[in-house]
Amino acid sequence: SQELEQSPQSLIVQEGKNLTINCTSSKTLYGLYWYKQKYGEGLIFLMMLQKGGEEKSHEKITAKLDEKKQQSSLHITASQPSHAGIYLCGAPPLFNAGNMLTFGGGTRLMVKP
């Protein structure tokens, strides 16, 4: 079965600093989803990457997919306290398996004002 490993597991950064979260798959990636979760709440969709080399940005968050490395990265520029939360990557186990996602263990981000 597919496994997704996220690094780091937790991260504390000073407000205004940049940071990167990585998600590495044990198998071929057929797309990669990034979600954010705040404690006690559901998951909020951030971005979906479907093709190797694809890069998407939303506000100050950029995600890239490297199919060859079976890896995705999420980069936050000029972090803010509102970015705090748990970031989860998820991937379908097969081509066209859509939202039948296997998730990584999450990266807990804290942003110090």
Place this chain on the structure above:
Amino acid sequence: DAGVIQSPRHEVTEMGQEVTLRCKPISGHNSLFWYRQTMMRGLELLIYFNNNVPIDDSGMPEDRFSAKMPNASFSTLKIQPSEPRDSAVYFCASSLGQGARAFFGQGTRLTVV
């Protein structure tokens, strides 16, 4: 749109009791997913419905777990009998088509004592 609605938000029950979790997907969505989140195992897919039909239930842990989707606007996840190790946050998600982004509910925090 109200989003994916789950009820109850919190449930505390005694071991051996039957527990029913409810989900109302976003109107018009034809794919529905049940996930479970624990500290030990992270976020795991339990079952996936498409057009009210269970497509993949390989993630359902035991026969004690059952899920139904009697119509397009309602789904239940039942645990009978419940055990302390079932304690987790259970999420329901829906999407318009399997490959589209999934919207998650707020989750039901289940505690079995």
